[in-house]
Amino acid sequence: xxxxxxxxxxxxxxxxxxxxxxxxxxxxxxxxxxxxxxxxxxxxxxxxxxxxxxxxxxxxxxxxxxxxxxxxxxxxxxxxxxxxxxxxxxxxxxxxxxxxxxxxxxxxxxxxxxxxxxxxxxxxx
Amino acid sequence: xxxxxxxxxxxxxxxxxxxxxxxxxxxxxxxxxxxxxxxxxxxxxxxxxxxxxxxxxxxxxxxxxxxxxxxxxxxxxxxxxxxxxxxxxxxxxxxxxxxxxxxxxxxxxxxxxxxxxxxxxxxxxxxxxxxxxxxxxxxxxxxxxxxxxxxxxxxxxxxxxxxxxxxxxxxxxxxxxxxxxxxxxxxxxxxxxxxxxxxxxxxxxxxxxxxxxxxxxxxxxxxxxxxxxxxxxxxxxxxxxxxxxxxxxxxxxxxxxxxxxxxxxxxxxxxxxxxxxxxxxxxxxxxxxxxxxxxxxx
Numbered sequence: 001x002x003x004x005x006x007x008x009x010x011x012x013x014x015x016x017x018x019x020x021x022x023x024x025x026x027x028x029x030x031x032x033x034x035x036x037x038x039x040x041x042x043x044x045x046x047x048x049x050x051x052x053x054x055x056x057x058x059x060x061x062x063x064x065x066x067x068x069x070x071x072x073x074x075x076x077x078x079x080x081x082x083x084x085x086x087x088x089x090x091x092x093x094x095x096x097x098x099x100x101x102x103x104x105x106x107x108x109x110x111x112x113x114x115x116x117x118x119x120x121x122x123x124x125x
Numbered sequence: 126x127x128x129x130x131x132x133x134x135x136x137x138x139x140x141x142x143x144x145x146x147x148x149x150x151x152x153x154x155x156x157x158x159x160x161x162x163x164x165x166x167x168x169x170x171x172x173x174x175x176x177x178x179x180x181x182x183x184x185x186x187x188x189x190x191x192x193x194x195x196x197x198x199x200x201x202x203x204x205x206x207x208x209x210x211x212x213x214x215x216x217x218x219x220x221x222x223x224x225x226x227x228x229x230x231x232x233x234x235x236x237x238x239x240x241x242x243x244x245x246x247x248x249x250x251x252x253x254x255x256x257x258x259x260x261x262x263x264x265x266x267x268x269x270x271x272x273x274x275x276x277x278x279x280x281x282x283x284x285x286x287x288x289x290x291x292x293x294x295x296x297x298x299x300x301x302x303x304x305x306x307x308x309x310x311x312x313x314x315x316x317x318x319x320x321x322x323x324x325x326x327x328x329x330x331x332x333x334x335x336x337x338x339x340x341x342x343x344x345x346x347x348x349x350x351x352x353x354x355x356x357x358x359x360x361x362x363x364x365x366x367x368x369x370x371x372x373x374x375x376x377x378x379x380x381x382x383x384x385x386x387x388x389x390x391x392x393x394x395x396x397x398x399x400x401x402x403x404x405x406x407x408x409x410x411x412x413x414x415x416x417x418x419x420x421x422x423x
Contacts (some may be wrong), residue, residue: 045200046151048175048218050256050270052229052278052358072386072399078303078349078362079391079411081327081337098314102323102339109325109339111301111413112291 080111151202154195154213155264155286164237165288167320167340169302171235172363173216173280174406179205181381181403182217188380189373189400190297190365209297230404233270234302234361235282236320241267244281247319248273273315275307277359291343293413300366300411302346306359309334309348316348327392362399364409370396373410 072078156170176182183205186192192207192214203219220229238244241259249255252274259269266285272278294300306312313324313336322338322345329335332350339345351357367373370388377384381403391397395412402408 046153046202046204046218047257047260048173048233048270049220050278052231052272052276072352072389076332076349076352077327077335077392078305078347078409079364079393079395079397080301080344080347080413081325082393098311099317099324099336102325106323106325108327108337109323109342109344111293111344113293114291116292116295117290 081108082110151197151200151204151262153197153204153216153262153265154206156213156266156284156289157286160285161287161290163287163290164239164284165291165341166237166239167322167338167345168237168288168291168343169234169299169345169363170237170284170288171215171280171282172299173218173233173235174230174402175218175220175233176230176402176404176406177219177221178404179203179217179219182406185380185382185402186215186217189376189382190367192297209295214298230402230406231278231360232363232406232408233278233280234363235268235280237288238281238283238320241269241281241283244319245269245271248281251315251318253315253319273306273312273359275312275359277304277306277312277361279361291341294366296366296368298366299363300413301364301409303362303364303409304346304348304359305351305357305362306348307351309336309350312359313338313348360407362407362409364397364411366413367410368412370398370410370412374398374400 174182174186183194186207187194190209192209194217195206195208197204197206205217206213207215207217245255245259248271254272255269256272256278257270257280259267261267264285266283268280268282270278270280304312304316310333313322313334316322316338317324320338320340322340325337325339325344327335327337327347332352334348334350336348337344337346338348346361351359374384374388377400383401384398385401385407386397386399388396388398391411393413395414397409397411400408400410
């Protein structure tokens with residue numbers, strides 16, 4: 001009978017040891033720029049239950065596909081600039097802008113087009 | 126060890142196990158493994174799908190882009206990590222429909238920031254709204270969800286493991302983002318103030334300014350006028366690189382989705398298309414051809 005009691009106690013110790021070990025093993029490396037000061041402890045849920053502030057407005061209903069999205073006609077571009085576009089764009093002087101435009105001497109940059117180095121994630125190109 | 130001690134330890138162990146199970150932290154994986162030292166402020170580093178039908182979404186995106194999925198259950202959250210070649214590429218979040226509330230299936234764009242709290246202050250100071258307060262996840266890092274002054278929703282993320290590198294996206298990876306705004310110039314100013322973007326001007330269309338947001342010498346996103354005035358609200362669209370937009374569009378219907386804007390050439394010379402998944406969330410696909418055949422669209 002005493003063996004049973006001891007076994008139960010050891011099982012409890014083992015369970016606690018495993019839990020503590022599991023907590024320690026959860027850690028991952030941290031990027032140099034990461035700001036740990038705001039770490040507030042583990043989060044037990046994933047709250048993404050927000051509403052669109054002004055409605056959604058795609059003009060459709062779930063499952064209904066009643067799209068009123070509008071056509072993207074000729075000249076309506078949303079994609080990145082072409083690779084090696086290079087030249088700055090002349091939009092016209094005297095325009096009042098709420099933003100600070102890049103200097104006219106600055107060429108329009110490309111998206112990242114460099115090769116994937118060893119050790120980087122994902123598929124090789 | 127006395128009998129009493131043995132049973133106290135057994136009970137403590139059992140209680141600890143029950144407590145741990147009940148309060149299991151919601152663990153989403155780190156963006157980078159092993160971690161990297163670099164972060165790229167303003168870059169699209171993550172995206173999450175809010176959907177009422179996570180199973181249909183998995184079939185759609187798995188079939189379209191070759192993503193695989195790892196389910197995570199904790200608390201009331203139902204979440205799936207989409208992976209490409211083993212690397213986390215996106216998250217799928219089950220968001221049930223509720224009576225009296227319009228379902229809002231959508232992709233959420235996560236932009237890199239060096240500090241979520243600093244970004245939050247700037248967002249609020251420049252007319253944005255907070256939709257989900259900053260929260261920390263042990264492995265992923267800190268994040269918050271916001272709306273810009275015109276109502277387009279986006280998230281900011283300070284990745285604990287660093288950001289994906291600035292290399293040419295492989296097929297199946299995120300390659301570009303476009304913000305469709307009622308007032309592109311006004312929204313560009315907001316994102317410049319918050320993220321420090323450079324703003325480049327492209328030739329205007331009849332609807333207004335077309336702008337490119339850049340950081341660290343790379344184009345990160347375009348800001349465009351809304352395609353029409355009456356019905357569509359400002360929003361972000363994220364683009365996945367594909368090898369052939371027409372082939373991708375042709376596969377959409379059989380996977381339960383719909384082509385919203387058909388394949389057509391864009392300013393970079395290759396084709397783009399706008400798709401809706403089975404629940405109606407919008408996603409863009411884009412070909413990319415680089416000189417010398419690197420990443421040539423097939």
